[in-house]
Amino acid sequence: xKDDRVRxxxxxxxxxxxxxxxxxNNPVIMQGLGLAPIVIPANSVMSAAVLAMGxxxxxxxxxxxxxxxxxxxxxxxxxxxxxxxxxxxxxxxAYIMESLFGTQLLSVGIYLPLLVMEPLIVKxxxxxxxxxxxxxxxxxxxxxxGFCLVLFIMAALREVLAxxxxxxxEIFRGPLLPxxxxxxxxxxxxxxxxxxxxxxxNAFKKNVSLGVKKLP
Amino acid sequence: xxxxxxxxxxxxxxxxxxxxxxxxxxxRGFGVSRLTKLVTDSATxxxxxxxxxxxxxxxxxxxxxxLNQWLSAPEHWYRDYIGPLGYVLCxxxxxxxxxxxxxxxxxxxxxxxxAVLPLATLSCAVLGPMLITSSQHYTFxxxxxxxxxxxxxxxxxxIMLSEGQRKMNNRKxxxxxxxxxxxxxxxxxxxxxxxxxxxxxxxx
Numbered sequence: 001x002k003d004d005r006v007r008x009x010x011x012x013x014x015x016x017x018x019x020x021x022x023x024x025n026n027p028v029i030m031q032g033l034g035l036a037p038i039v040i041p042a043n044s045v046m047s048a049a050v051l052a053m054g055x056x057x058x059x060x061x062x063x064x065x066x067x068x069x070x071x072x073x074x075x076x077x078x079x080x081x082x083x084x085x086x087x088x089x090x091x092x093x094a095y096i097m098e099s100l101f102g103t104q105l106l107s108v109g110i111y112l113p114l115l116v117m118e119p120l121i122v123k124x125x126x127x128x129x130x131x132x133x134x135x136x137x138x139x140x141x142x143x144x145x146g147f148c149l150v151l152f153i154m155a156a157l158r159e160v161l162a163x164x165x166x167x168x169x170e171i172f173r174g175p176l177l178p179x180x181x182x183x184x185x186x187x188x189x190x191x192x193x194x195x196x197x198x199x200x201x202n203a204f205k206k207n208v209s210l211g212v213k214k215l216p
Numbered sequence: 217x218x219x220x221x222x223x224x225x226x227x228x229x230x231x232x233x234x235x236x237x238x239x240x241x242x243x244r245g246f247g248v249s250r251l252t253k254l255v256t257d258s259a260t261x262x263x264x265x266x267x268x269x270x271x272x273x274x275x276x277x278x279x280x281x282x283l284n285q286w287l288s289a290p291e292h293w294y295r296d297y298i299g300p301l302g303y304v305l306c307x308x309x310x311x312x313x314x315x316x317x318x319x320x321x322x323x324x325x326x327x328x329x330x331a332v333l334p335l336a337t338l339s340c341a342v343l344g345p346m347l348i349t350s351s352q353h354y355t356f357x358x359x360x361x362x363x364x365x366x367x368x369x370x371x372x373x374x375i376m377l378s379e380g381q382r383k384m385n386n387r388k389x390x391x392x393x394x395x396x397x398x399x400x401x402x403x404x405x406x407x408x409x410x411x412x413x414x415x416x417x418x419x420x
Contacts, residue, residue: 032252032396036245036340039400079334080308087301094297109419110347113300117307117343119249125334183243184411187404195390195397202392 006211013208021142024204027120028150028190029197034120038154039186041108045167048155050101050108051115052148057093059121059147060140062086066124067136075128082125086116120147150193157189227361230354234365237414238348240341241373242407244418247341251370252399255377260332262374268314268329268336270367273345275310276303277363284350303346311337341370376406 009016017024027033034055042048066085070078090113097105097112105112115121120143124131131139159165162181164172179185240246247269254262283302287295311333318329336342345366349359377399384398393401 029396032249035248035252035400039248040245079338080311083304083308083338084301087304090300091297094300098296110344110351113296113347114246114340114344116300116304117338117340119340122338125338179408182407182411183245184404184408186245187400187407189404191393191397191400191404194400195393198395198397199392 003211003215006208006215009208010212013205021139021146022149023146024201026146026150026197027143028147029194030201033123034118034147034151035190036114036118037108037111038151039190040183041111042151042155043158043162043181043186044107045152045155045159046104047107048151050097050104051111052151053100054093054097054108054112054115055120055147055151056144057096058086058089058115059144060137062089062121063124063136063140064133065089067131067133070125071130078125079122082122083117086121090116154186154190154193157193158186161185161189223357226355226357227364230358230361231365231368234345234362235369235372236410238418239369239373239410240344240366241370241403242410243414244344244348245340246344246366247339247370248403250335250339250341251373251377251403252396254374255381255399256395260335261328262378263371264325264329265332265336266367266371266374268333269339269341269370270364271314272307272310272337272342273363273367274360275313276306276342276346277349277359278356279306279309280346280350281354281356281359284353287350288353299350300343300347303343303350306346307337307342341366373403373406377403 019025021027025031028035028038037051037055042051062082062085065088066078066082069081069085073081094113124136156166158180159167160171161177162175162179162185164170164175177185180189234240238244241248241251254260254265280303283306284299286292287299287302314333315330318326318333323329345363348354349362354362380402384402385394389398
């Protein structure tokens with residue numbers, strides 16, 4: 001790693017560890033959010049695409065509208081505001097999703113409407129600090145990217161292992177690990193992916209701290 | 217009398233199905249994000265959380281059933297769009313009722329209960345069973361049985377995961393697997409055991 005990059009990461013590591021929603025503080029791997037859609041219905045790239053579009057359309061608008069309304073209500077009412085906002089935004093999301101995907105929505109079943117109460121979407125209500133609209137927009141987009149990254153990695157892995165295909169294109173003849181398409185396989189695979197991801201994050205942080213010591 | 221016994225039997229069977237065959241956590245993954253936090257968070261009492269979750273489910277299930285009956289009419293073509301909002305409203309009405317009871321009763325741990333209640337209400341473990349019972353057109357007895365069983369099933373998952381914590385905190389577990397990864401693998405193994413017991417995957 002170059003010296004100026006090492007210095008930048010070393011100086012901002014705490015801030016990056018809190019704010020980065022893609023690698024260092026991924027919502028799924030580090031915070032354990034959005035686990036249900038990843039371990040149950042995301043067993044093919046197509047299902048992942050449906051779920052990703054659902055989260056993309058639901059998360060940021062819900063967060064922004066709930067932040068706007070939340071500025072005028074007390075902290076104790078924040079849970080109600082977030083839940084109702086997600087429910088109302090879902091009406092538009094369901095309509096758009098139906099026109100985009102049609103019968104393919106059946107591949108995710110109840111896990112699309114379930115996003116309304118998914119902690120990934122509504123967990124912000126637990127934080128007593130008020131949020132600015134710009135911050136909620138930025139965090140909403142970054143959280144969506146972080147979630148979708150893990151969603152597609154997991155869906156691709158599960159599809160390859162369970163069916164031997166990727167996006168419907170045959171890669172292996174026959175399944176390598178049929179269990180990968182089951183909930184049990186989803187949980188175990190996500191556990192392994194989370195461990196590897198966390199090891200990579202630790203290795204990155206260690207690399208930065210070692211690089212700082214070598215700086216002139 | 218026969219009708220009462222028949223409905224009671226249905227209630228018990230569907231409660232058992234929801235606890236074991238279609239466990240909220242092990243076969244459906246409902247509320248698993250909260251569960252992994254709950255077992256490692258010493259500030260929140262798991263039993264209180266499960267009791268409140270079950271209470272919210274029991275109270276919101278009948279409302280969800282009647283809402284589904286109303287939405288099932290052929291003229292309500294927008295059912296799939298407004299259904300989730302309706303079920304969220306049912307859960308929030310149940311939340312209000314439980315909050316009122318907590319407020320009125322002379323309880324020593326009022327503050328703790330009021331802090332945990334929103335977490336127990338805004339959970340996939342509440343909305344999920346309502347979506348299942350509505351999409352599979354359960355009867356009233358089946359709906360209530362499934363709601364009770366889902367709450368108990370979630371409690372069972374919490375107990376099993378809490379009991380496993382001692383083993384998962386063992387120093388033989390590699391450092392990178394500690395926390396969320398090992399919890400997920402453990403839940404996966406338990407899910408596999410449930411699959412071995414039932415022998416089939418549930419549809420969603």
